[in-house]
Amino acid sequence: MSKSTLTKSKFEVTIDELKRRFPQLSWDPFSERISAMNNQHQQTAVSLPVMTALDQLSAQESDWTYVAATLYSLNLSEEVNVNRQIPAYKQFDDLVTILVKQGFYKKELLEKYSTNDLNKIEKWLDKSKDKSFTYIGLKTLADRYLARTHNGKLIELPQERFMIIAMSLMLDEPKEQRLTLVKESYWALSNLYMTVATPTLANAGKTHGQLSSCFIDTVDDSLQGIFDSNTDAATVSKNGGGLGIYLGKIRAKGSSIKGFKGTSSGVIPWMKQLNNTAVSVDQLGQRQGAIAVYLDVWHKDIFSFLDAKLNNGDERQRTHDLFTGVCIPDLFMEKVEAREDWHLFDPHEVRQVMGVSLEDVYDEKEGQGTFRELYKACIENDEITSVKVPAIDIMKRVMVSQLETGTPYMFYRDTVNRMNPNRHEGMIYSSNLCTEIMQNMSATIVEEQTTSDGEIITKKKAGDYVVCNLSSISLATAVKDDVLERLITIQVRMLDNVIDMNTIDVPQAQITNQKYRAIGLGTFGWHHLLAEKKISWESDRAVQYADELYETIHYYTVKASMELSKEKGAYPVFETSTYSTGEYFEDRHYQNSEWKQLQADVQTYGLRNGYLMAVAPNSSTSLIAGSSASIDPIFKKEYAEEKKNFKIPVTAPNLNQETTWYYKPAHTIDQHWSIKQNGARQKHIDQSVSFNLYVKNTIKAKELLSLHMDAWKHGLKTTYYVRSTSSELEDCESCSS
Numbered sequence: 001m002s003k004s005t006l007t008k009s010k011f012e013v014t015i016d017e018l019k020r021r022f023p024q025l026s027w028d029p030f031s032e033r034i035s036a037m038n039n040q041h042q043q044t045a046v047s048l049p050v051m052t053a054l055d056q057l058s059a060q061e062s063d064w065t066y067v068a069a070t071l072y073s074l075n076l077s078e079e080v081n082v083n084r085q086i087p088a089y090k091q092f093d094d095l096v097t098i099l100v101k102q103g104f105y106k107k108e109l110l111e112k113y114s115t116n117d118l119n120k121i122e123k124w125l126d127k128s129k130d131k132s133f134t135y136i137g138l139k140t141l142a143d144r145y146l147a148r149t150h151n152g153k154l155i156e157l158p159q160e161r162f163m164i165i166a167m168s169l170m171l172d173e174p175k176e177q178r179l180t181l182v183k184e185s186y187w188a189l190s191n192l193y194m195t196v197a198t199p200t201l202a203n204a205g206k207t208h209g210q211l212s213s214c215f216i217d218t219v220d221d222s223l224q225g226i227f228d229s230n231t232d233a234a235t236v237s238k239n240g241g242g243l244g245i246y247l248g249k250i251r252a253k254g255s256s257i258k259g260f261k262g263t264s265s266g267v268i269p270w271m272k273q274l275n276n277t278a279v280s281v282d283q284l285g286q287r288q289g290a291i292a293v294y295l296d297v298w299h300k301d302i303f304s305f306l307d308a309k310l311n312n313g314d315e316r317q318r319t320h321d322l323f324t325g326v327c328i329p330d331l332f333m334e335k336v337e338a339r340e341d342w343h344l345f346d347p348h349e350v351r352q353v354m355g356v357s358l359e360d361v362y363d364e365k366e367g368q369g370t371f372r373e374l375y376k377a378c379i380e381n382d383e384i385t386s387v388k389v390p391a392i393d394i395m396k397r398v399m400v401s402q403l404e405t406g407t408p409y410m411f412y413r414d415t416v417n418r419m420n421p422n423r424h425e426g427m428i429y430s431s432n433l434c435t436e437i438m439q440n441m442s443a444t445i446v447e448e449q450t451t452s453d454g455e456i457i458t459k460k461k462a463g464d465y466v467v468c469n470l471s472s473i474s475l476a477t478a479v480k481d482d483v484l485e486r487l488i489t490i491q492v493r494m495l496d497n498v499i500d501m502n503t504i505d506v507p508q509a510q511i512t513n514q515k516y517r518a519i520g521l522g523t524f525g526w527h528h529l530l531a532e533k534k535i536s537w538e539s540d541r542a543v544q545y546a547d548e549l550y551e552t553i554h555y556y557t558v559k560a561s562m563e564l565s566k567e568k569g570a571y572p573v574f575e576t577s578t579y580s581t582g583e584y585f586e587d588r589h590y591q592n593s594e595w596k597q598l599q600a601d602v603q604t605y606g607l608r609n610g611y612l613m614a615v616a617p618n619s620s621t622s623l624i625a626g627s628s629a630s631i632d633p634i635f636k637k638e639y640a641e642e643k644k645n646f647k648i649p650v651t652a653p654n655l656n657q658e659t660t661w662y663y664k665p666a667h668t669i670d671q672h673w674s675i676k677q678n679g680a681r682q683k684h685i686d687q688s689v690s691f692n693l694y695v696k697n698t699i700k701a702k703e704l705l706s707l708h709m710d711a712w713k714h715g716l717k718t719t720y721y722v723r724s725t726s727s728e729l730e731d732c733e734s735c736s737s
Helices: 015-021 028-039 048-055 064-084 092-101 108-112 115-124 127-132 135-144 158-169 175-190 198-203 223-238 268-280 302-306 330-338 347-354 370-380 391-405 413-418 475-480 484-501 507-516 526-532 540-568 583-587 593-605 619-624 671-682 701-713
Strands: 194-196 214-218 242-246 291-296 322-328 341-344 387-390 409-412 445-452 455-461 466-468 470-474 520-524 638-643 646-651 693-695 722-724
Touching: 015 028, 015 064, 028 048, 048 064, 048 135, 064 127, 064 135, 092 108, 092 115, 092 158, 108 158, 115 158, 115 175, 127 158, 135 158, 135 619, 135 646, 158 175, 158 198, 158 484, 175 194, 175 484, 194 198, 194 484, 194 619, 198 619, 214 223, 223 242, 223 268, 223 445, 223 507, 268 291, 268 302, 268 322, 291 302, 291 409, 302 322, 302 391, 330 341, 330 370, 330 391, 330 701, 341 370, 341 391, 347 370, 387 391, 391 701, 391 722, 409 413, 409 701, 466 507, 470 475, 470 484, 470 619, 475 484, 475 526, 484 520, 484 540, 520 540, 526 540, 540 593, 540 671, 583 593, 671 693, 671 701, 693 701
Parallel strands: 214 242, 242 291, 291 322, 322 409, 470 520, 693 722
Antiparallel strands: 194 470, 214 466, 341 387, 445 455, 638 646
């Protein structure tokens, strides 16, 4: 191979062409190394240019990742040309027809789109959009999400994946507007203005797999309910979904069963069952199941629950493969701050004696409400046994576990339920696997079992089994190009269509999905955006900008859902929601004329979706889009992305002499500034945010406690991991969007 050509017949690219595209880079070392190594036959022509390009990658010349991506893209094109015998980005009609016949694509793609449609769609495929990928982004997309044969051969390219997703999500739109909506969806995806959730990215248009990210279940306090929930957990996990499970209704250790006192074994044995399910039922053969379990801080089993992930103690009481979350009322935080006592109860005993469940109520206003009244009544009732402990002792155990394992997550239940737009329909007990979903929950209960003609018929009262339908805006790209309104309009439609297209094997989840039509429009690239705008993370300007930007996103999201409601109808339980009464807007102090007009429109035309926004971790999909994850600060300016089969150098997005000063690594940032930002952001998000706290392993207890108190006082609904410098924690892949 000559010094100036990279096997032109194979890659159809020359170094001269690359030089024209990347004139700012130093090319001599690259050219010389390729020439020398090729002459020695040390590498193949396919892998060598990519490896050599990555060898140049550094904080000083971060654009080399695009050189590597360009070369890798050509490699992918050659690979699919061989594997499917259809040229890259050509003969789209033939491609869809063949992959439907071979059972990789669903037949509806040919039933709803004619040959003329497919020929028109082919003209919209823009292979130049592949130039937007970083190398790690393109490799992640290719390895995990592009369609492959059963023996692993690549048969799909990036722009084809985006187009198939667009076509799939618009299958049931009216014929006269279907192609226009496909083109608009492809515009949003191909420009990397947004990403869809991991299950949608992987499965849309294919014959297998569902499209939603994760689910939340409430376990009934009965043997049947517990085992049914475990079966449902296995079913969800098998299909690639992550789970949040609320255990707070299960009676405590030592509680009575059928009147016999001291016989219940509490929540830990049932957590062991779920732990086994998580390990044994993997997610589509790719990774073990992911389950987070939540318990109330007043539950008598709270101490054993908090110890369940620790690496020492009685292994029979450990569930290392579950994630944990604690449901915390305002009153508990007040007791911690005042260094007062806290009482622990058995939920079964409270139900039996009081006729009402402590977990079923919350404080409607700050400092007063139903929960604290019932809590006090339970303490004063001689028929109810309680355990009195200093509230700070529980908080210490929470923090010990967080520094060792990253969990428990914190769920501030009063704040959540006060801001619940659908509180007329139920209660939010806990969150999901990644702490961004806040939707009504209730247990599914077996009402009757009968036998007839050799058949066993079971009748159940379906509870609210929450479904997370997610996608995310790439902030740095969408804000820079000023496309937020256009983008969110199509994005909300795409999310809404996921609800109708999805097939969920847990019936109560399917029912809940249709009842609330909940979506979770989120964001990523916050740190990337701040760096581009030259805004320091630790500044009042960053807090103010979070407030302004997320109000704008919220406005466009509500407006888009309202417009869809005009067209398709409101979600079934819209009436008497706080959207319909106007309280939703008043609670958030939206007073300007635009918001007032939108409030009037919502009250007139309804909303298509009962829940609207949620910011997920989205670490893998933000990587694909070449930006920073979620609302998190970057971990490092320069690092290596390591998986089982590769180690790839990566730099912060668009790292250059100007942006480098605004990329402060996560563990060096004062977390109180992050909390202030998230407090400003949270009031514009009807659900929640996967919000991490980054701390050094040398942090003192009083400093970590101060962060938790600050988070609660700033109105955060949840906090996700406590990521200390000594822990390695992986984000939830299921909720990546």
